[in-house]
Amino acid sequence: MINIYEVVETNNMIEKENLDVRTITLGISLLDCIDSDLSALEKKIYDKICSAAGDLVKTGEYISREFGIPIVNKRISVTPIALVGGAACKTTQDFARIARTLDRAACEVGVNFIGGYSALVSKGMTPADELLIRSIPQALSTTERVCSSVNLGSTRTGINMDAVRLMGEIIRQTAECTKEQDSLGCAKLVVFCNAPDDNPFMAGAFHGVTEADKIINVGVSGPGVVKTALEKVRGESFEVLCETIKKTAFKVTRVGQLVAQEASRLLNVPFGIVDLSLAPTPAIGDSVADILCEIGLEYAGAPGTTAALALLNDQVKKGGVMASSYVGGLSGAFIPVSEDQGMIDAVTVGALTLEKLEAMTCVCSVGLDMIAVPGDTKATTISGIIADEMAIGMVNQKTTAVRLIPVIGKGVGESVEFGGLLGHAPIMPVNGFSCDNFVNRTGRIPAPIHSFKN
Amino acid sequence: MKKTIITVVGKDTVGIIARVCTYLAENHINILDISQTIVQGYFNMMMVVDTADSSKRHGDMADELEKLGEGIGVIIKCQKEEIFDQMHRI
Numbered sequence: 001m002i003n004i005y006e007v008v009e010t011n012n013m014i015e016k017e018n019l020d021v022r023t024i025t026l027g028i029s030l031l032d033c034i035d036s037d038l039s040a041l042e043k044k045i046y047d048k049i050c051s052a053a054g055d056l057v058k059t060g061e062y063i064s065r066e067f068g069i070p071i072v073n074k075r076i077s078v079t080p081i082a083l084v085g086g087a088a089c090k091t092t093q094d095f096a097r098i099a100r101t102l103d104r105a106a107c108e109v110g111v112n113f114i115g116g117y118s119a120l121v122s123k124g125m126t127p128a129d130e131l132l133i134r135s136i137p138q139a140l141s142t143t144e145r146v147c148s149s150v151n152l153g154s155t156r157t158g159i160n161m162d163a164v165r166l167m168g169e170i171i172r173q174t175a176e177c178t179k180e181q182d183s184l185g186c187a188k189l190v191v192f193c194n195a196p197d198d199n200p201f202m203a204g205a206f207h208g209v210t211e212a213d214k215i216i217n218v219g220v221s222g223p224g225v226v227k228t229a230l231e232k233v234r235g236e237s238f239e240v241l242c243e244t245i246k247k248t249a250f251k252v253t254r255v256g257q258l259v260a261q262e263a264s265r266l267l268n269v270p271f272g273i274v275d276l277s278l279a280p281t282p283a284i285g286d287s288v289a290d291i292l293c294e295i296g297l298e299y300a301g302a303p304g305t306t307a308a309l310a311l312l313n314d315q316v317k318k319g320g321v322m323a324s325s326y327v328g329g330l331s332g333a334f335i336p337v338s339e340d341q342g343m344i345d346a347v348t349v350g351a352l353t354l355e356k357l358e359a360m361t362c363v364c365s366v367g368l369d370m371i372a373v374p375g376d377t378k379a380t381t382i383s384g385i386i387a388d389e390m391a392i393g394m395v396n397q398k399t400t401a402v403r404l405i406p407v408i409g410k411g412v413g414e415s416v417e418f419g420g421l422l423g424h425a426p427i428m429p430v431n432g433f434s435c436d437n438f439v440n441r442t443g444r445i446p447a448p449i450h451s452f453k454n
Numbered sequence: 455m456k457k458t459i460i461t462v463v464g465k466d467t468v469g470i471i472a473r474v475c476t477y478l479a480e481n482h483i484n485i486l487d488i489s490q491t492i493v494q495g496y497f498n499m500m501m502v503v504d505t506a507d508s509s510k511r512h513g514d515m516a517d518e519l520e521k522l523g524e525g526i527g528v529i530i531k532c533q534k535e536e537i538f539d540q541m542h543r544i
Binding site: 002 | 463543
């Protein structure tokens with residue numbers, strides 16, 4: 001039988017070390033809503049989301065009460081809207097109407113974000129894909145809860161540089177359209193290479209076309225738990241360090257697995273995956289950067305950071321895979337800047353630069369995330385940064401992403417406050433040398449040689 | 455059998471166990487195991503109970519125990535056993 005020390009350990013994790021289930025995300029396929037009449041399409045989308053997710057929030061709260069574990073977010077991901085809206089939408093305004101329908105549905109069922117205002121264009125863009133992408137600034141500035149993502153490349157297809165160039169402009173336009181709120185729209189927009197179909201985390205969640213009609217995906221968290229466990233093994237060998245991370249990741253993921261199974265049973269929706277990511281929040285003690293410091297760095301960004309992060313990411317996966325029958329999504333360590341107090345501190349003291357963050361994305365689970373850059377950063381520079389990140393993902397056969405926020409009207413030395421889970425961030429300097437002639441070439445970068453595995 | 459773990463954390467005082475047990479008896483909840491310890495100066499008690507014969511819903515029981523705890527100055531939590539089992543047993 002469970003003993004008191006185990007019970008106290010679990011409850012300390014929850015109460016003192018910020019252990020929580022970060023999100024239960026209900027994936028909903030909208031493929032059966034497709035209609036050539038826009039109003040009919042909007043009605044079908046609204047009705048399907050409201051009927052599928054009507055009990056989601058209530059169920060999340062019930063599970064939270066049963067097990068005494070906070071479930072921070074209840075969210076929805078849907079089929080990429082470029083696919084769903086292609087037949088009905090002839091203009092960017094038409095697509096933006098669907099975004100507002102998604103927003104209304106999210107509001108009705110009480111979820112805080114709905115993801116899937118997306119296009120998958122890793123090799124080429126259909127007219128619908130391009131219209132959706134061009135509608136993103138309008139969509140994100142007229143909605144509150146809609147998140148958008150665009151997959152720009154993959155190991156199998158290479159990188160669609162026409163789309164990369166376009167996204168540089170779209171990110172700038174989105175920043176302009178939401179400049180009254182410190183360009184907040186860009187915090188809800190992410191571009192990917194090798195985007196997973198089952199990611200439960202925003203802003204990049206969408207319900208892939210390979211998925212079932214409905215699916216439950218759960219994202220766990222717990223950087224604070226790993227940090228506290230590591231405090232007890234200061235000065236020990238790498239073997240002890242790795243073993244401690246693995247054991248802790250196992251425990252954290254088991255909670256996610258339990259919650260996912262229970263949500264699946266109560267909602268009568270199949271269980272998809274557990275995403276065993278270490279996802280930080282701006283709360284003190286809920287930081288991935290603090291884990292890196294505990295491993296032995298003065299600040300995140302110091303020499304050794306990439307190695308420490310590689311080790312952390314790998315051990316989290318090793319501990320997590322045994323704890324769940326199905327692991328998926330992004331799974332690893334997230335390194336968003338504005339959402340992690342340790343990262344913010346590292347940037348503020350000058351320990352962490354954009355270039356070091358880029359190196360870190362080679363070994364972590366996502367990419368350049370929630371980074372505020374000067375408002376006058378050129379669209380081509382943003383595209384250049386995106387292209388670099390896509391190349392890392394393509395060559396290393398991993399997911400990479402970029403979520404940059406050019407904060408209109410602000411520059412290096414200033415900071416920006418997004419509020420809530422999105423946090424706050426000092427504006428980071430960007431390399432100002434031009435990449436115009438590179439970005440302005442048309443076409444795509446071919447897939448790397450090691451992608452030919454047939 | 456439907457096992458639930460009740461934990462009580464706070465300053466030690468007379469009658470904590472008595473009050474919790476009275477509540478459980480009134481609601482037909484059977485106690486399977488009790489243990490207690492002092493962690494970092496705080497009184498920690500854990501009860502393993504079986505709620506199979508109780509008509510109380512888990513959420514209501516958790517709310518009422520929480521309120522009872524507030525009355526005697528301790529924190530009472532009520533969680534299904536699975537969360538601990540999943541985390542600490544392979």
